[in-house]
Amino acid sequence: MPLDTMSDEPDEVLLVLFANGNASAARALTARLTPRVMGHAYRLLGNHAEAEDVTQEAMLRLWKIAPDWRQGEAKVTTWLYRVVANLCTDLRRRARGVALDSIPEPEDGRASVTDHMQAEARAEALQTALDQLPDRQRQAVVLRHIEGLANPEIAEIMDITTEAVESLTARGKRALTAALAGRQEELGYGDE
Amino acid sequence: MAMSDKDDMPGLEVFFDAARRHAAEPSAALMARIDEDAQAVQALAQRPAPQSTRRSTLSSQLYRLLGGWPAMTGLATAAVAGVWLGISLPEGILDGTSDAAYLVDVAPELAFDLAGGDF
Numbered sequence: 001m002p003l004d005t006m007s008d009e010p011d012e013v014l015l016v017l018f019a020n021g022n023a024s025a026a027r028a029l030t031a032r033l034t035p036r037v038m039g040h041a042y043r044l045l046g047n048h049a050e051a052e053d054v055t056q057e058a059m060l061r062l063w064k065i066a067p068d069w070r071q072g073e074a075k076v077t078t079w080l081y082r083v084v085a086n087l088c089t090d091l092r093r094r095a096r097g098v099a100l101d102s103i104p105e106p107e108d109g110r111a112s113v114t115d116h117m118q119a120e121a122r123a124e125a126l127q128t129a130l131d132q133l134p135d136r137q138r139q140a141v142v143l144r145h146i147e148g149l150a151n152p153e154i155a156e157i158m159d160i161t162t163e164a165v166e167s168l169t170a171r172g173k174r175a176l177t178a179a180l181a182g183r184q185e186e187l188g189y190g191d192e
Numbered sequence: 193m194a195m196s197d198k199d200d201m202p203g204l205e206v207f208f209d210a211a212r213r214h215a216a217e218p219s220a221a222l223m224a225r226i227d228e229d230a231q232a233v234q235a236l237a238q239r240p241a242p243q244s245t246r247r248s249t250l251s252s253q254l255y256r257l258l259g260g261w262p263a264m265t266g267l268a269t270a271a272v273a274g275v276w277l278g279i280s281l282p283e284g285i286l287d288g289t290s291d292a293a294y295l296v297d298v299a300p301e302l303a304f305d306l307a308g309g310d311f
Binding site for chain 1: 203204205206207208209210211212213214215216217218219222223225226227229230231233234237238
């Protein structure tokens, strides 16, 4: 099946085709899922190189589990978000163990931003603030407010209740608001 | 009534929206590596199970035909027992003085009839 005809196929169908040796399914899944996995890994880690490593490993695990994938049990993306979170947690745990002092402090003063870079600067500011959150709060906030998932799916990914998800996102947002309070004017919040 | 996620802290939505529009993009090199991984995993899965390259000899075929090691154990035991009986046969059995002990004609008339009777 050509790649362009696979654009409408669900992830689960493509995964079955992949397990049957279909090369087009592999390319379609790579093109569809890698940017999503990469974006999520970066938001959890705040480091591009580490996010790439996590992305490659998560996708490799997806390829390996494909023949044993059980239809209807979980969405492929749900499974991937979970794997990414676990890999990021492992990576951060190892980093804390060996190089706690080497993690750079967030930049305090930033050069004034031009209008066309404003959104990018906001994204960077948010990432800096996200990096300061506890892992679980960061994961919940990113899944809810950036990936746009519903609380029940987040609960499944994080293996907690929906009430716990709500609690984590609420605390996370309070911390983000506090962290970004001093930068809203600088980053053009008043323009919105 | 609980407020929605967007209502409670409106200032954050600006940042979340910016983050959605500026997601980290995977590099071309990463995409290539992931493609290579996918092909390697597929190639490994499609490869037929390795078959034994050892040629089957006549003796190994016979070995399997007879039933493998359990049958061979029985055959070996029987052979050893046969050798042992051949070596250590009780002397009295072939002793000429004890012929009567085992050459007893229980129906001599029948033997005679069969041998020389009228046909």
